[in-house]
Amino acid sequence: MPVREGIYGLLAEFNTPTELVVAAKASYNAGYRRMDCYTPYPIEEAAEAIGFDEPKEKGVAGVCLLGGILGGLTMFMLESWVSIWAYPLDIAGRGMFSWVAFVIPAYEWTILWAGLSAGFGMLALNRLPSPYHPLFNAPNFRNGATSDKFFLCLEADDPRFSITESRSLLESLHPVSVVEVEH
Amino acid sequence: MEHGHNEKHLPANLGAPASVLRWRTRAIIASAIFAALAIMDLIISRRFDYVLRGWLMGLMLCLSVCIGGLALLMVQWVSGGKWGLLIRRPLEAMSRTLPLVFLMFLPIAIFAKRLYLWARITDPQVALHAGVIDAMQAHAIAYKRPYLNLEGFWIRGIAYFIIFGIFTYFLNRWSLQRDSDTKHGNWFWQKRFENLSGPGLVVYSLVLTGMCVDWVMSLDPTWFSSMYGFMFIVAQGYAALAFAVLVVLALSQYEPVNAIFRVTEQHDLGKLMFAFVMLNIYMAFSQYLIIWSGNLPNEIRWYMNRITGGWGPVAGLDFLFHWVIPFSLLLSRDIKRNKRKLATVCCIMLFARFWDTWWLIAPNFPDQRHNLHFSFGMLQYIFVPGAMTAFWLAYFFTQLKARPLVPQNDPHLPQILEPEHAHA
Numbered sequence: 001m002p003v004r005e006g007i008y009g010l011l012a013e014f015n016t017p018t019e020l021v022v023a024a025k026a027s028y029n030a031g032y033r034r035m036d037c038y039t040p041y042p043i044e045e046a047a048e049a050i051g052f053d054e055p056k057e058k059g060v061a062g063v064c065l066l067g068g069i070l071g072g073l074t075m076f077m078l079e080s081w082v083s084i085w086a087y088p089l090d091i092a093g094r095g096m097f098s099w100v101a102f103v104i105p106a107y108e109w110t111i112l113w114a115g116l117s118a119g120f121g122m123l124a125l126n127r128l129p130s131p132y133h134p135l136f137n138a139p140n141f142r143n144g145a146t147s148d149k150f151f152l153c154l155e156a157d158d159p160r161f162s163i164t165e166s167r168s169l170l171e172s173l174h175p176v177s178v179v180e181v182e183h
Numbered sequence: 184m185e186h187g188h189n190e191k192h193l194p195a196n197l198g199a200p201a202s203v204l205r206w207r208t209r210a211i212i213a214s215a216i217f218a219a220l221a222i223m224d225l226i227i228s229r230r231f232d233y234v235l236r237g238w239l240m241g242l243m244l245c246l247s248v249c250i251g252g253l254a255l256l257m258v259q260w261v262s263g264g265k266w267g268l269l270i271r272r273p274l275e276a277m278s279r280t281l282p283l284v285f286l287m288f289l290p291i292a293i294f295a296k297r298l299y300l301w302a303r304i305t306d307p308q309v310a311l312h313a314g315v316i317d318a319m320q321a322h323a324i325a326y327k328r329p330y331l332n333l334e335g336f337w338i339r340g341i342a343y344f345i346i347f348g349i350f351t352y353f354l355n356r357w358s359l360q361r362d363s364d365t366k367h368g369n370w371f372w373q374k375r376f377e378n379l380s381g382p383g384l385v386v387y388s389l390v391l392t393g394m395c396v397d398w399v400m401s402l403d404p405t406w407f408s409s410m411y412g413f414m415f416i417v418a419q420g421y422a423a424l425a426f427a428v429l430v431v432l433a434l435s436q437y438e439p440v441n442a443i444f445r446v447t448e449q450h451d452l453g454k455l456m457f458a459f460v461m462l463n464i465y466m467a468f469s470q471y472l473i474i475w476s477g478n479l480p481n482e483i484r485w486y487m488n489r490i491t492g493g494w495g496p497v498a499g500l501d502f503l504f505h506w507v508i509p510f511s512l513l514l515s516r517d518i519k520r521n522k523r524k525l526a527t528v529c530c531i532m533l534f535a536r537f538w539d540t541w542w543l544i545a546p547n548f549p550d551q552r553h554n555l556h557f558s559f560g561m562l563q564y565i566f567v568p569g570a571m572t573a574f575w576l577a578y579f580f581t582q583l584k585a586r587p588l589v590p591q592n593d594p595h596l597p598q599i600l601e602p603e604h605a606h607a
Contacts, residue, residue, distance in 0.1 A: 065514070092478055100475045103468065 004183040008134035009035075009155040010166050011141060012175040017043050020150035023173040024049035027154060030169055034158035038135070038151040059125045060118060067117025072110035076102055134183050141181075153181070191442045191600045197587035200437035207580035210573045217570035224562050232548075233560035235290070235298050237567030240544050242287045243399060244422075244536065244568055245575040247415075249284045250394075251423025252277025253351055254387050254416075257380035260354075266451045268595040269443060273430045275358060276582040277423065278351045283578050285344045287571060291398065292340055300324070301331040301404045319481060323405040331401055339397060343390050350383050362591040369594050391416055402547035406485045410470040417466050418536065421459045425532035428452050430583070432526045439589050443599045446520050453519030456532070460513060464506040488546045493555030501542050504535035537568065 014020045017039065024037055028050055037046040047053070079102040083089065088096050123129070135141050135153060145151055152175075154166050163180070170178045225234055256274040259267025295302045301324050304310045311321035324331070354376070361372045392412025400411050431452075435444040474482045490498050509532050518524040541564050546552045551561075590596070 061516070094475075094478070100472055104472070 006183055007156045007163065008137075008181045008183045009153045009161075010163070010170055010178055011135065011138050011181050012152045012154075012170040012173065012178045013140055013144065014150040014152070014175055017046070017150055019174060020152055021045045021049050023152050023170070023175070026173055027152065027169065031160045032154055032158050032166075034155040034161075036153050036155070038141070038145050038153065040146055040148065040150075043150075060122045063121030063125070064114050064118035067121070068110045068114030071113025071117075072106045074113075075109035076106040079105060134181050138179050138181050140177060140179070149176075191602075193442050193589060193600070194438045197439045197589045197591075199584045199588055200434070202437060203434075203580050203584050206433075207577045207584075210577040210580065214570050214573035214577060217566050217573060221563060221566035221570055224559055224566055228559035228563075230558075230560040230563075232297055233563040234567055235294050236544060236548065237563035237565075238287070238571070239291055239298065239398065240540050240564055241568035241571030242284070242291060243395075243540050243544070244572050245280070245284050245287055246394070247419040247422045247536065248277055248426050248575070248579075249280045250278075250347060250387070250391060251419035252427065253281075253347060253354070254384065254391075254419060255423050255427065256354055257350070257383045257387065260376040260380040261384070263595075264451070265595045265599045266448045266455070268590060268593055268599055269440075269448050270427045270431050270452070271358070271590055272586060272588045273427045273434075273583065274423075275355050275586070276579055277427065279355055279582045280575060280578050281344065281348055281351050283575060288340060288344070292337055295333060295336060299331075299401060299404075301327065301401060302333055302336070319405050327404055331404060336397060339393060343394050346386060346390050350379065350386075353379055358590060359586065361593075362587065364592060369592070372592070388412070388416055391419070399543060402544065403485060403488075405481055407482060408470055408474070408485075410466060410473070414466045414470060417459065417463050418539065421456075421463050422533060422536040424452070424456055424459055425529040425536075428456065429526055429529040429533070432522050432529070434588065435522065439587075443589055443596070445599065445603050447603050448599070449522070449525065450516075450519050453513060453525055453528075456528070457510070457513040457519075460506060460509045460532070464502075464510075467505075488552040489542060492553035494542070494546055494553075497538075497542055497555065501535070501539050504531065504538050509535070540568075 012023060014023065020037060020039065021043070024035070024046055027035055033051070035050055037043070037050060039046060076099075080097060080099075083098065083102075084096045090096060091098070135145075135151075140149070141151060143149075152170070154161060154170065160166075167178055221234065221237070225231065252274045256271065256278055259271065259274070291298065297303075300316070300320065304316060304324055307316065307321040307324045310316050311318060316324070357372070357375060364372070392415070395412060395415040399415075400406065400408070431440065431444070432449075434440040471486065474486060477483075488494070509528055512518050512524075512528050512531075518528065545561075545564060546555075
């Protein structure tokens with residue numbers, strides 16, 4: 001991968017979650033979409049404020065559902081194939097296709113694959129694990145993001161992004177600081 | 184976020200809204216219509232037996248929301264949680280309909296000989312030689328005679344209601360006392376409710392097993408299944424929770440419930456409903472799987488009566504209404520958080536209970552087993568339970584109106600009045 005250069009985004013620091021949520025809502029309403037909130041603990045309002053509840057953002061739910069359906073179907077078809085063609089066994093005259101007995105392993109696989117898909121799908125959609133992230137170039141982020149500071153980052157690949165206008169928008173929202181973050 | 188600004192306040196009047204009386208009037212009208220249809224049907228079909236069968240179905244449906252309400256009330260006392268506070272008063276009102284359910288039980292006990300084969304047959308050997316019953320039935324009736332006899336049926340029936348009556352009485356009485364009590368702290372009341380509810384849940388599962396074995400399972404005296412009691416217990420939780428959620432969703436449009444109603448608790452109740460949908464199919468399927476694997480003639484007959492001869496589509500639809508539809512809908516977070524959609528799911532689940540109870544009861548009788556066919560008598564499975572459940576509903580609304588809808592002096596109350604996800 002070529003080394004990316006230039007600006008990653010503008011990072012605004014806030015002292016309270018309320019200010020962060022207000023700022024995130026204001027940025028969302030101003031038309032920004034490629035942005036993220038960074039907080040020391042989960043804040044549901046912040047996720048709502050940047051449009052996380054919108055249908056197109058529900059990737060994990062879709063991956064989980066798909067994983068579950070595929071897991072269940074795979075196991076059911078595997079059992080059918082084994083019992084009907086690969087190693088036909090007629091137990092107590094119940095017939096080859098004894099689907100009642102197939103249900104439980106198929107159900108277990110549904111759960112297993114739904115769970116694994118949700119877990120790994122979440123990591124993949126979040127692009128984790130990520131050994132490098134440009135935001136760690138900002139010293140105030142390194143020091144505060146996991147303890148007592150609340151950050152909003154407007155990313156540079158948003159079509160609305162402009163260094164001057166985005167900065168003046170963030171500065172109007174009473175941050176502690178606004179810094180440019182390099183890739 | 185500053186506290187206090189968004190906090191909601193309880194209205195001065197915590198009583199049920201006037202709409203409850205309007206709903207009660209509607210329920211009485213529906214009950215009268217169904218009762219008139221049932222009487223007309225009796226005149227046309229001249230089959231009193233079908234009235235009794237419909238009556239048994241109505242009894243089991245009213246019982247499941249009444250005793251199921253009591254069971255969920257005990258569960259929320261031992262588990263805690265703000266969802267319990269939200270549905271506590273509807274659950275208490277459900278449990279207080281016990282006297283009405285007892286009155287509904289009396290006709291079943293009085294006419295037991297017309298309903299239950301084991302009660303009708305005095306001497307199994309004579310009946311066997313006369314060709315009234317087959318050898319398996321004669322053996323089962325003789326073998327189970329120490330349990331399945333009319334004296335025992337009456338004594339146990341009355342004992343069940345007395346036991347549940349004691350729990351209903353104290354849980355309701357204490358809850359009202361706590362509302363006006365400022366002397367004792369939360370600890371005192373919490374321990375009191377827990378100490379009654381914990382053992383109460385054990386007693387509940389034993390007594391309810393007895394109830395459904397006596398009243399429904401014994402319709403076919405030849406059958407054995409140790410899963411049967413648990414199937415009814417879970418089905419009761421399924422029905423009672425769907426009903427309680429439906430009531431609280433309807434009440435949430437008005438004061439005072441709108442003050443304590445939040446999407447968070449609605450979502451929690453939706454998840455609990457989802458758990459009951461799963462547990463219900465788990466029980467039903469386990470029983471089927473065990474009997475299917477065992478492949479024993481005396482067990483399998485019960486299923487054959489219910490799957491063959493036209494009952495197959497009924498059983499398939501039962502699976503569809505009970506599990507496929509509610510499961511698929513409740514997977515969605517949006518549906519669980521939307522009042523109107525969740526109310527629709529509740530209605531589907533309650534309808535599934537009607538359908539399932541019919542499927543459990545109707546194929547027990549010789550003229551319908553293996554052989555689903557239309558007769559005017561069969562319509563009594565709609566009319567009689569319809570009249571009974573509508574009348575039960577009217578009585579429930581009377582009980583709901585009798586008490587404030589928001590319990591007081593509960594530590595969950597100030598929490599539930601706070602805005603959702605309050606931080607920092």
